[in-house]
Amino acid sequence: xxxxxxxxxxxxxxxxxxxxxTTYVIITCIMAASGGxxxxxxxxxxxxxxxxxxxxxxxxxxxxxxxxxxxxxNNPYCKYDNQGLQLFTSSLYLAGLIATFFAxxxxxVWGRKPTMLxxxxxxxxxxxxxxxxxxxxxxxxxxxxxxxxxxxxxQAVPLFLSEIAPTRIRGGLNILFQLNVTxxxxxxxxxxxxxxxxxxxxxxxxLGIAGIPALLLTVGSIFIVETPNSLIERGLLEEGKVVLxxxxxxxNVDLEFNELVEASRIAASVKHPFRNxxxxxxxxxxxxxxxxxxxxxxxxxNAIMFYAPVLFQTLxxxxxxxxxxxxxxxxxxxxxxxxxxxxxxxxxxRVLLLEAGLQMFVSQVIIAILLGTGMKEDEELSKGIxxxxxxxxxxxxxxxxxxxxxxxxxxxxxxFPLETRSAGQSVTVCVNLVFTFVIAQAFLSMLCxxxxxxxxxxxxxxxxxxxxxxxxxxxxxxVPIEEMTEKVWKQHWLWKNYVRDSDLIDxxxxxxxxxxxxxxxx
Ligand code: BGC
Numbered sequence: 101x102x103x104x105x106x107x108x109x110x111x112x113x114x115x116x117x118x119x120x121x122t123t124y125v126i127i128t129c130i131m132a133a134s135g136g137x138x139x140x141x142x143x144x145x146x147x148x149x150x151x152x153x154x155x156x157x158x159x160x161x162x163x164x165x166x167x168x169x170x171x172x173x174n175n176p177y178c179k180y181d182n183q184g185l186q187l188f189t190s191s192l193y194l195a196g197l198i199a200t201f202f203a204x205x206x207x208x209v210w211g212r213k214p215t216m217l218x219x220x221x222x223x224x225x226x227x228x229x230x231x232x233x234x235x236x237x238x239x240x241x242x243x244x245x246x247x248x249x250x251x252x253x254x255q256a257v258p259l260f261l262s263e264i265a266p267t268r269i270r271g272g273l274n275i276l277f278q279l280n281v282t283x284x285x286x287x288x289x290x291x292x293x294x295x296x297x298x299x300x301x302x303x304x305x306x307l308g309i310a311g312i313p314a315l316l317l318t319v320g321s322i323f324i325v326e327t328p329n330s331l332i333e334r335g336l337l338e339e340g341k342v343v344l345x346x347x348x349x350x351x352n353v354d355l356e357f358n359e360l361v362e363a364s365r366i367a368a369s370v371k372h373p374f375r376n377x378x379x380x381x382x383x384x385x386x387x388x389x390x391x392x393x394x395x396x397x398x399x400x401x402n403a404i405m406f407y408a409p410v411l412f413q414t415l416x417x418x419x420x421x422x423x424x425x426x427x428x429x430x431x432x433x434x435x436x437x438x439x440x441x442x443x444x445x446x447x448x449x450r451v452l453l454l455e456a457g458l459q460m461f462v463s464q465v466i467i468a469i470l471l472g473t474g475m476k477e478d479e480e481l482s483k484g485i486x487x488x489x490x491x492x493x494x495x496x497x498x499x500x501x502x503x504x505x506x507x508x509x510x511x512x513x514x515x516f517p518l519e520t521r522s523a524g525q526s527v528t529v530c531v532n533l534v535f536t537f538v539i540a541q542a543f544l545s546m547l548c549x550x551x552x553x554x555x556x557x558x559x560x561x562x563x564x565x566x567x568x569x570x571x572x573x574x575x576x577x578x579v580p581i582e583e584m585t586e587k588v589w590k591q592h593w594l595w596k597n598y599v600r601d602s603d604l605i606d607x608x609x610x611x612x613x614x615x616x617x618x619x620x621x622x
C-alpha cells in the first residue's frame with residue numbers, strides 16, 4: 101500500500117465523513133472536557149489561597165510574619181519570597197511530569213476512558229487531602245495527587261476530544277479544553293473571593309470545592325464511551341464500529357471505519373513511538389512543540405494566574421481589591437478564549453500569535469514603566485496608576501487567551517503525524533509542566549530580585565517568541581491533518597529540508613529498527 105508521506109493515513113485523506121453533531125457527542129465532550137476544568141481550578145485556587153492569612157498563619161508562619169512586617173520592610177517586592185510557599189504551588193507541576201509518562205502508557209494500552217477515570221480518582225483523593233490538611237506534608241501530598249491527576253487528564257482529554265469529534269468541528273472542540281481551563285481559573289477566583297471572608301476555615305472550603313469538578317470527571321468518565329480509535333487500536337473492531345455509529349448518529353460509517361483501521365495498523369507498526377519521535381523527519385514537529393510550550397510559559401501568564409492576588413497585594417492593592425482584580429482577569433481570560441474559538445480558523449494561527457505578541461509586549465512594558473516610576477519604597481500605588489495596571493494586565497491576559505493559551509495545545513495536536521501523535525502529546529504535556537514548574541518556583545524570588553523589571557524580562561521573551569513565529573511557524577489553518585506534510589512542511593523554507601524524502605527514505609542515521617518499520621510503510 102503506498103503512502104502519501106510518513107504521516108498520511110492510507111486512504112483518500114481529508115474527505116468529509118458522514119457525521120451528525122449529535123447530542124450524545126456534545127454531552128460526551130462536555131463531560132470529558134471537565135478534565136480541563138480541574139486543571140484550571142487548580143491553577144487558580146493556589147494564588148488566592150496563599151494570600152489568605154489563616155492558611156499562611158497555619159502552614160507558612162514565616163511568610164505570614166514577613167507580610168505583616170511590610171511597614172518595616174523597605175523592599176515590598178520581597179514580602180512573599182519563600183521557597184516553601186512556592187513549593188506549595190509548584191509541586192503540582194513537577195509530579196505531573198512523572199505522571200505523564202505513565203499516562204502515555206495507559207492511554208495507549210488501556211484506553212482514553214480508563215485514563216480519565218484514573219485522573220478523576222487522583223483528583224478526588226487530592227482534594228480530600230488538601231481540604232482536610234493538618235500540616236504542610238498533608239497539604240503538599242494532596243497537591244502532588246492533584247498534579248498526577250493533571251498529568252493523566254491533560255494526556256487523555258485532548259486526545260479523546262480530537263478522536264471523538266467530527267472532523268469539521270475538531271478545532272473548536274480542541275479549544276473547548278482550554279475554555280474549560282479558563283472557566284476553572286475563573287471559578288477558583290470567584291470561590292476565593294467568597295471564602296476569604298469565612299474565618300478561619302475559608303481556605304479549606306476553597307480547596308474542597310474542587311471536589312465538584314473532580315467528581316464530575318470521575319463519574320463522567322464512567323459513563324462516556326471509549327473512542328473508536330482506541331478500541332480499534334486495541335483490536336476491538338466490532339466495538340469500535342458500534343461506537344462510531346453511535347457518536348456519528350448514522351449507520352453509514354464504513355468509510356471512516358476503514359480509514360481508522362488502516363491508520364491504527366500503521367500506528368501499531370511503530371513499536372517505539374518515543375524513539376520514532378526523535379528521528380530527523382519528526383524534528384520540525386518536535387522543535388515546534390517544545391518551543392511553543394516553553395514560550396507559552398515564558399509569556400509570564402502563570403506569574404499572573406498563580407500569583408494574581410499575591411501580585412496585586414505586593415503592588416499595594418488591599419486584600420479584597422486584589423482578589424477582585426484577579427476575578428476580572430479570570431473573566432477576561434474566559435471571554436477572550438471564546439474569541440479564539442471563533443477566529444482561529446478564519447484569520448489563522450500566525451495572525452493571532454503575532455498580533456497577540458505585539459499586544460503583550462506593549463502592555464508588559466507599560467506595566468514595568470508604571471511600577472518603576474509610580475511605586476516608591478514602602479508606599480502604596482496611587483489609585484490612578486493601580487487602575488491602569490489592572491487594565492494593562494487585562495490587555496495582556498486577553499492577548500494570551502486568544503493566542504498562546506489555546507494554540508500551543510492545538511498546533512502540536514494537528515501537526516504531529518498519526519504514528520507519533522500520542523507520544524507527541526506526552527511531550528506537549530511534559531514540557532508544559534516543566535516550565536510551569538520553573539515559573540511557579542522562581543517567580544516570587546524573581547519578583548524580589550528583578551522588582552518591576554520582571555515585566556521587562558517577560559516582554560523580552562515575547563519579542564523572541566514572536567520572531568520565532570514569524571520565521572519558523574508555518575500556517576496550519578484549514579489544512580487537513582493528513583496533508584500537513586505536503587502542504588505545510590514541504591513548503592516551508594527551512595523545514596522542507598527535514599521532511600523532503602520522508603515518504604521513501606525513513607531513516608538517515610542507519611537505525612535498523614527504523615528501516616524495518618519503514619519497510620512496513622512502503
Ligand atoms: C496554560 C496554563 C495557564 C492557562 C491560563 C493554559 O494553556 O497551559 O499554564 O495557566 O492556559 O489560561
